[in-house]
Amino acid sequence: KAGVTQTPRYLIKTRGQQVTLSCSPISGHRSVSWYQQTPGQGLQFLFEYFSETQRNKGNFPGRFSGRQFSNSRSEMNVSTLELGDSALYLCASSLEGSAYLSSYNSPLHFGNGTRLTVT
Amino acid sequence: TQLLEQSPQFLSIQEGENLTVYCNSSSVFSSLQWYRQEPGEGPVLLVTVVTGGEVKKLKRLTFQFGDARKDSSLHITAAQPGDTGLYLCAGSPYNQFYFGTGTSLTVIP
Numbered sequence: 646k647a648g649v650t651q652t653p654r655y656l657i658k659t660r661g662q663q664v665t666l667s668c669s670p671i672s673g674h675r676s677v678s679w680y681q682q683t684p685g686q687g688l689q690f691l692f693e694y695f696s697e698t699q700r701n702k703g704n705f706p707g708r709f710s711g712r713q714f715s716n717s718r719s720e721m722n723v724s725t726l727e728l729g730d731s732a733l734y735l736c737a738s739s740l741e742g743s744a745y746l747s748s749y750n751s752p753l754h755f756g757n758g759t760r761l762t763v764t
Numbered sequence: 765t766q767l768l769e770q771s772p773q774f775l776s777i778q779e780g781e782n783l784t785v786y787c788n789s790s791s792v793f794s795s796l797q798w799y800r801q802e803p804g805e806g807p808v809l810l811v812t813v814v815t816g817g818e819v820k821k822l823k824r825l826t827f828q829f830g831d832a833r834k835d836s837s838l839h840i841t842a843a844q845p846g847d848t849g850l851y852l853c854a855g856s857p858y859n860q861f862y863f864g865t866g867t868s869l870t871v872i873p
Contacts, residue, residue, distance in 0.1 A: 649806070678861065687766070688807075688852065688863035701860055735806050752797070753861070755806025 647672065649738050649756035657762045663724040666759045670717050670738030674754070676700075677719040679711060682733040682758070691734075694719055726763045733758045767791060768853055768864035776870045777843055785838045785867045787853035794857075796836045798827055801850040843871045 650669040658664050670677050678693040678701075690703040694713035711721040717738075723730055737753040771786045787796065795814040799807035811820050813829035813836060820827045824847075826839040836853055848871050853864040 680863075687865050690860045690862065693860075703860060737806070752809045752812070753807075755808070757805050 649736060649754050651734075651736055651756035651759050653759060654757070655760045655762075657764065658726050659764050660726055660728060662726050663722065664726060664761060666721045666723075666734055666736075666761075668719045668721070668736035668738075668756060670719070670736075671754055674738035674740055675717055676739045676741060677713055677717065678737050678739075678753070679719070679721050680735045680737065681705070682735055683731075688735070691721065723761075728763050731761060731763045733760050766865050767857070767862045768855065770851075770853060770864040770867050772867060773865065774868050774870075776872065779844060779871055779873050780842050783840050783843060783869070785840075785851055785869070786835065787837065787864050788835045789855075790834065791857045792833050793855040794833070796829060796833075796853055796855045798836070798838055799852045799854060799863075801852060802848075807850075807852055840869075843869075845871045845873050847871050 649671055652667045668677055676695045679691040680688050681691055682688045691705055691709055692702045692711050693700050697713045708724045713719045735755055735758045737755045739751045739753050741751040768787055768789050775783060777783055795812055797812045798810045800810055801807040811822055811827045813820055813827055816831045816833045818829045824841045828837045840847055848869060851867045
């Protein structure tokens with residue numbers, strides 16, 4: 646069974662540009678969530694999509710957005726990039742999503758992330 | 765202030781030593797999870813603890829959930845270089861999944 650795939654692995658952008666990151670979940674998983682990981686703030690929740698609908702959103706500005714397609718693949722977009730957006734962006738898939746994240750039957754499976762550097 | 769505080773933040777020990785990592789919160793969790801993340805990879809789930817006071821063992825790793833379900837600990841016996849990584853506790857008291865501040869463990873051969 647293929648794992649969670651994130652593309653690209655590395656990305657370098659300049660301030661003011663926008664970027665789109667992609668995540669392909671494990672087959673059959675309907676929930677995809679996104680996280681930002683930085684040395685200072687650790688792993689922070691961005692948003693979660695379930696069956697093409699955004700179900701939860703973390704405390705990030707509106708420059709961060711996402712969507713999910715009918716095949717459960719998800720994209721996240723960051724517009725007007727700032728230096729502070731440099732981070733590892735991780736996506737995770739699960740069967741049922743946030744309501745069952747602590748369930749034995751619906752653990753999170755993470756991709757290896759996209760390392761975004763903003764210069 | 766983070767919802768889940770871990771201590772210590774960094775830990776460097778010799779192979780064969782024992783260690784304990786703590787995860788504390790002022791919130792009650794229905795369950796807590798522990799993940800390990802290695803450089804260049806995403807976190808991988810190690811265990812889920814559900815019942816207050818529960819103890820789970822995974823080879824040399826022992827996980828405990830506090831009686832009040834506000835804290836958890838991870839104890840590693842006879843640490844090995846392969847245990848090196850970032851250890852994260854995580855839980856979902858609301859409709860979000862929160863990760864702890866993390867403990868970076870280095871086991872020196």
